[in-house]
Amino acid sequence: MPAPAPRKNHKVLGRLSLPERTFVADALRTETVGGVLLLAAAIAALIWANTPIRESYESVRDFHVGPAALGLDLSIEHWAADGLLAVFFFVAGIELKRELVAGDLKDPRAAALPVVAALSGMAVPALVYTLVNVTGGGSFDGWAVPTATDIAFALAVLAVIGTSLPSSLRAFLLTLAVVDDLFAILIIAVFFTENLNFAALGGAAVGLGVFWLLLRGGVRGWYVYVPLALVIWGLMYNSGVHATIAGVAMGLMLRCTTRKDEGEQRSPGERIEHLVRPLSAGLAVPLFALFSAGVAVSGGALGEVFTRPETLGVVLGLVVGKAVGIFGGTWLTARFTRASLSDDLAWPDVFAVSSLAGIGFTVSLLIGELAFAGDKALTDEVKAAVLMGSLIAAVLSGVLLKIRNAKYRRLWEDEERDEDLDGIPDVYEQDNPAYHLRMAEIHERKAAEHRRLAEVTGGASEGNDGPA
Structure with missing residues (x-):
């Protein structure tokens, strides 16, 4: 009886396929621009809320607008958190659907890494927060605050200090x-939903059903879906379930696979994501930051961040919990699946990206508002802790990534090299005989040009020497 063939050892964080690399590059480009706008909005909010004109900030933030008869007489701050972030979560729903049907999460073996890393990266920060508050006698209500990662803010940091990060690490961070x-x-749906209005919830469910039937029926036209989406959002808000759930539910319903027999180049989900992502990254998330990040900051307030158990738990959860959780989850996944890290990377690279995930800005601010809704002072202190923890995580990851930047630049140059100028990086054609034939022809032409240049140069030298 022949011996069983040894199991092939797969690589962790290996090179992406060319289509996946192209998709990731396009997505990250938009998110990076959005991250820069997000950072600018956060800075503007802090300046606005900590200068003599801070009363105008509070007046604008607390100004109410909307039809009271529909239960939508909301402050600008609430419109940003419940309305604009629904657009952000709509895009997140499309991204998740695409990953499940056409991306890395389609293959259970490949999906294990980001799923385990993400779960570990949420469980450990929650555990850190809980331990700090058990020891210090604080409130457990904020356990979920440090569990989130803000991809746009993280990519804004990368745009400044990690421009040459290999695509595999960028894709890992995105997934x-x-x-x-x-x-x-x-977490928002389960732990922050109270006083359900079942009539409104039922109406939202019917609206989502109509939305799904229209999609399956091939109905097109924004003038059909946008009004329906607004009705679904309004019903979801009045149901007591956080309104952003409506956004992700609609995003998950979109088809994210192409129909080759119909000549589709991109799926409906990809087309809509391409249209809506700039709105999410460039408008919705920055405006949310503008009206959520404006907290009064002073030397004493910053000092209290490290002394109060709730705020210290948030900072340590983001800075320590995220890095340890994601790195540990990645290492354990590789260890128990008998995988090995990509030859181009080292485990310190994984730790650097894990620490970058400690930037929890947008969703952490949202969860902080929900967790301490009855205590305005503590809400502001937790927001300050989110800002401080995200800043520390950004600086730490920036230092770690800078140490390896020369290595990353070499990897990035190898990924981008296209000597035969066919639009496909050479690393993706090394097993293609036609590629090697083209490269041989290119090298032969270059050699011939060098020979001709040498002959011309040599002939000119001889001619100049003769008359002399």
Whole structure:
């Protein structure tokens, strides 16, 4: 009886396929621009809330607008958190659907890494927060605050200090954040839903059913879906379930696979994501940051962040819990699946990206508002802790990534090299005989040009020497 063939050892964080690399590059480009706008909005909010004109900030933030008869007489701050973030979670729903049907999460073996890493990266920060508050006698209500990762803010940091990060690490961060967003949505739905209005919830469910039937029927036209989406959102808000759940539910319903027999180049989900993502990254999330990040900051207030158990738990959860959780989950997944890290990377690279995931800005601010809704002072202190923890995580990851930046630049140059100028990086054609034939022809032409240049140069030298 022949011996069983040894199991092939697969690589963790290996090179992406070319289509996946292209998709990730396009998605990250938009998110990076959005991250820069998010950072600018957060800075503007802090300046606005900590200068003599801070009363105008509070007046604008607390100004109410909307039809009271429909239960939508909301402050600008609530419109940003419940309305604009629904657009953000709509995009997150599309991203998750695409990952499940056409991306890394389609293959259970490949999906294990980001899923385990994301779960570990949420469980450990929650555990850190809980331990700090058990020891210090604080409130457990904020356990979910440090569990979130803000992909846009993280990519804004990368745009400044990690421009040459290999695509495999960028894709890992993106997929990790998508899974993270899913579990953050579940946390919001399960733990921050009170006083359900079943009539409104039933209406929202009917609206989602109509939305699904229209999609399956091939109905097109924004003028059909946008009004329906607004009705679903309004019903979801009045149901007592956080309104952002409506966004992710509609995003998950979109078809994210192409129909080749119909000549589709991109799926409806990808087309809509391409249209809506700039709105989410460039408008919705920055405006949310503008009206949520404006907390009064002073030397004494910052000092209290490290002395009060609730705020210290948030900071340590983001900075320590996220890095340890994601790195530990990744290492354990590789260890128990007998996988090995990509030859181009080292475990310190994984730790650096794990620490970058400690930037929990957008969703952490949202969960902080929900967790301490009855205590305005503590809500502001927790927001300050989120800002401080995200800043520390950004600086720490920036230092770690800078140490390896020369290595990353070499990897990035190898990924981008296209000597035969066919639009496909050479690393993806090394097993293609036609590629090697083209490269041989290119090298032969270059050699011939060098020979001709040498002959011309040599002939000119001889001609100049003769008359002399």
